[in-house]
Amino acid sequence: MTAQQLVKLAVFEGKQIRKTIHNDEWWFAIIDVVEVLTESSLPKRYWSDLKKKLTSEGINEAYDKIVRLKMPAADGKKRDTDCANTEGMFRIIQSIPSPKAEPFKRWLAQVGYERIQEIENPELAQQRMKELYEQKGYPKDWIDKRLRGIAIRQNLTDEWQERGISSERDFSILTAEIAKATFGMTPSQHKNFKGLSRPQDNLRDHMTDLELIFTMLGEKVTTEISQTEKPGTFEENKKVAKRGGRVAGTARLETEKELGRSVVSKQNFLPKGLAEDTEKNA
Known part of the structure; x- marks a missing residue:
């Protein structure tokens, strides 16, 4: 790493x-x-x-x-x-x-x-992370999804490295491709939608359960396609990222039809005072 x-x-x-x-x-x-x-x-x-x-x-x-x-x-x-x-x-x-x-x-x-x-003992790192989220007041079900998402994300970045992707910029571009296909917006646009303006605000720490689930789906499918097809160039990796994201995006649209509402939410986990200030300035 x-x-x-x-x-x-x-x-x-x-x-x-x-x-x-x-x-x-x-x-x-x-x-x-x-x-x-x-x-x-x-x-x-x-x-x-x-x-x-x-x-x-x-x-x-x-x-x-x-x-x-x-x-x-x-x-x-x-x-x-x-x-x-x-x-x-x-x-x-x-x-x-x-x-x-x-x-x-x-x-x-x-x-x-x-x-x-x-x-x-890598399990200790996960346990400490779980305790940190608990101290911040996150629900247990959310924490379980967040930790699972971290593992899936790590598998994806490992796979990208196997395919010769190494720079932070390239990682960001591929991540944005998955996000755009999944949610119809890039991570930076998603952060703005949630009113997250602080540099230390991690978008995924402010996602809802459903947003986490579809993020995981897009990244997991991308990993599976990449492991099967072994793309050899950056452009081929971009195409795989879009395809993986489209699978999650299609599932999101079907979910929204059933629920009658958007999965992409303005909900975040900012401390109460900051959240109120964000809403006033939105």
């Missing part, structure tokens, strides 16, 4: 820290950690100055362990971001005077340990 495929938000004392899987371990956005520890309004400048300081002091160990990985920025676009693994972060933290350093080290060690556990 590449860093581009899995970027998550961790939370320390209410502050969000971007993290991603790279080489089977967690890597953290350094400026997010800097912001948490220093409460600086300019964490990028603080980190830039700290890098220069470490280099001038001949301390290159931490800098050598830094890699640049794609992370979502505040505007929703993914940009190269300085990241460090748990070991590298410990070294950087030592250079930042902060009363939060020790509790952050303990938090960091726990996050790293949980990743080791998850590699040895």
Whole structure:
């Protein structure tokens, strides 16, 4: 799994820290950690100055362990971001005077340990994700569908990689083809329809049961067609994605006829205050 495929938000004392899987371990956005520890309004400048300081002091160990990985920025676009693994972060933290350093080290060690556990036992990762959704107040039936959808999505991206698809842009294009054929709109249009304007809002976390079901259907059928036909070019993969999405789209239209209403819903799982503000601004 590449860093581009899995970027998550961790939370320390209410502050969000971007993290991603790279080489089977967690890597953290350094400026997010800097912001948490220093409460600086300019964490990028603080980190830039700290890098220069470490280099001038001949301390290159931490800098050598830094890699640049794609992370979502505040505007929703993914940009190269300085990241460090748990070991590298410990070294950087030592250079930042902060009363939060020790509790952050303990938090960091726990996050790293949980990743080791998850590699040895993948079911733990699913259980932790389930507990996270439960804490956010999602219904059990919805959580079961969401977790199943994650597994189906992973199978699809694995299949695309087998077919030579590797860039995030290509993944997005193929996903949009399935979505357009399934719902008649791209994921970005679907987000706008639901009033989801924040970059951190994951569309699938705001889908209804039926939207999740048809998303799963489109992606599962696409995977099955691809495994059978083994498309060799990007354009062939696009055609397969459209066909898989059309199967789900046809099923959606038939469902809408029976229900007498649209499956595509404005319902979302935004916190109550945010949801009300979204409706006012819609």
